[in-house]
Amino acid sequence: MGFQQGLSGLNASSKNLDVIGHNIANSGTVGFKASRTEFAEMVASAIGSANGTNGGIGVMVDDIAQQFTQGSISVTGNNLDVAINGNGFFQIQQSDGSLAYTRAGNFKLDKNGNVITNNYGQLMGYAVNPTTGQAATGVLQPMVFPPGTPIPAKQTTAIKAAFNLDARAPDAAGNPAAVPPIPMTPRSTYGTSINVYDSQGVPTKVNLYFQKTATANTWDVYTQLDDPAAVPPVVATPIGQITFDNNGKITGPAAAPPATGFQLPVTIAPPTPNPNNLPAYTVQVNLDGVTQFGTKFAVSDLTQDGYTAGQLTGINIGADGTILTRYSNGVTRPEGAVALATFRNTQGLSDIGNNLWVETFESGQPSLGQPTNGTFGALRSGALEDSNVDLTAELVNMMTAQRAYQANAQTIKTQDQVMSTLVNLR
Structure with a gap:
């Protein structure tokens, strides 16, 4: 009798409904990947029956395959939410030290500054040289940004002007004897200023004044104005000269070797008062961008490389995975780079729950790298990848599975009626 076929159909349809229900239940789960039930027929076989006359004995569930298609991306505005647009998985170090992989980028920052998942797994990435901004690829480490540890002050070494x-x-100096007379030009006419920082982050204002000399294309540089009312009176002396050629391009002062370009050293006196007995220090003013053209005096760029101490105030993740940290002193610098992993066979990954997969022999070992490199996808900060479940399709599949379950139950009922007829033969 054909009870076996009907029973196998009931079991397969029931499993299919389980998978569909699981998909529907996770339609709002970040980074979730839908599964589908794949069936295979069961056929009785025997020696010498190669002509295919053996009947089928039902159906079995051949595989429950996850579909790693791209989910839609929703903007959240939370800078620690990260969506992967394209290929790849985040690598997560679990609390037991083992590695797992996820597409869910709803990360958090714990009290120790660790970038973690909701299950306390740590996001893995590369260290970055804060000066060059380049990731030290090759060795992964947990992404940690201690919010209670300020970045130390950095003494100014250079000003870019x-x-x-x-x-x-x-x-x-003017020329009173000229006709008409040429008045003296106050030194403050061409001047600018910027704050620099000592080794303890104490700011000092640096003034730069430029005064045209009697020599063509030559300007004296001062750091202060004359103060005849002071006791004793202050008469400033220039700290150097800037020279130009007839085309308005700077020709001096030349930087001291091994530096190149045009630089002017400025000695910064210690603060007054100076309770910590800090020494004076020298700042190199880079003058490569200085010109002398027939337009009004205008400063287009004036920056320096020092800063005072600062606390962590925010984190932003770029498309290439670079993690930029913002500090209360206005400094923004790279602190790490998120790594992505790809697999030769994503279908071979093993789902362990909590939006995590682990590698298996079938998946192969992961290939690691930075987002946007090669086949790796790009990251989008302030957004999350939604579940790729199509609710409309799942509801249709559920109706189909329900009908299949009813039909298989009907075959069992029919077989029962046939058997009852045989038993009741007289």
């Missing part, structure tokens, strides 16, 4: 000195400016 870009400005134009008016080529029409006369000798600053």
Whole structure:
């Protein structure tokens, strides 16, 4: 009798309904990948029956295959939410030290500064050189940003200046005998200022004044104004000169070897008062962007490389995985780079729950790298990848599975009626 076929159909349809229900239940789960039930027929076989006359004995569940298609990306506005647009998985170090992989990028920052999942797994990535911004690929490590540890102050070593000195400016000393008389140009006419920082992060204001000399294309540089009312009176002396050629391009002062370009050293006096007895220090003013054209004096760039101490205030993750940290002192710098993993056979990954997969022999070992490199996808900060479950399709599949279950139950009922007829033969 054909009870076996009907029973196998009931079991297969029931398993299919389990999978469909699991998909529907996780339609709102971040990074979830839907599964489908794949069936295979069962056929009785015997020696010498190669002509295919043996009847089928039902159906079996051949595989429950996850579908690693891209889910839609929803903007959340939370900078620690990260979506993968394309190929790849985040690598997670679980609490027992083992590695797992996920597409769910709803990360958090714990009290110790660890970037973690909801199950306390740590996000893995590469260390980054804060100076060059380049990731030290090859060795993965947990991403940690201690929020209670300030970055130390950095003493200013260089000022980058870009400005134009008016080529029409006369000798600053003036010429009263000229007709008409040429008045003296106050030193403050061409001036700018910037704060620099000592080794303890204490700011000092640096003034730079430029005064045209009687020599063509030559300007004296001062760091202060004259103060005849001071006791004793202050008469400033220039700290150097800037020279130009007839095309308005800078020709001096040349940087001291091994440096190249045009630099002017400025000695920064210690603060007053100076309770910690800090020494004076020297800052190199880079003048490569300075010109002398017949337009008004204008400063287009004036920056320096020092800062005071700062606390962590925010994190942002770029498309290439670079993690940029923001500090209360205004500094933004790279602190790490998120790594992505790809597999030769994603269908071979083993689902262990909590939006995590682990590698298996069938999946092969992961290939690791930075987002946007090669076949790795790009990251999008402030967004999450939604579940790839199609609710409409799942509801249709559920109705189909229900009908299949009813039909298999009907075959068992029919077989029962046939058997009852045989038993009741007289």
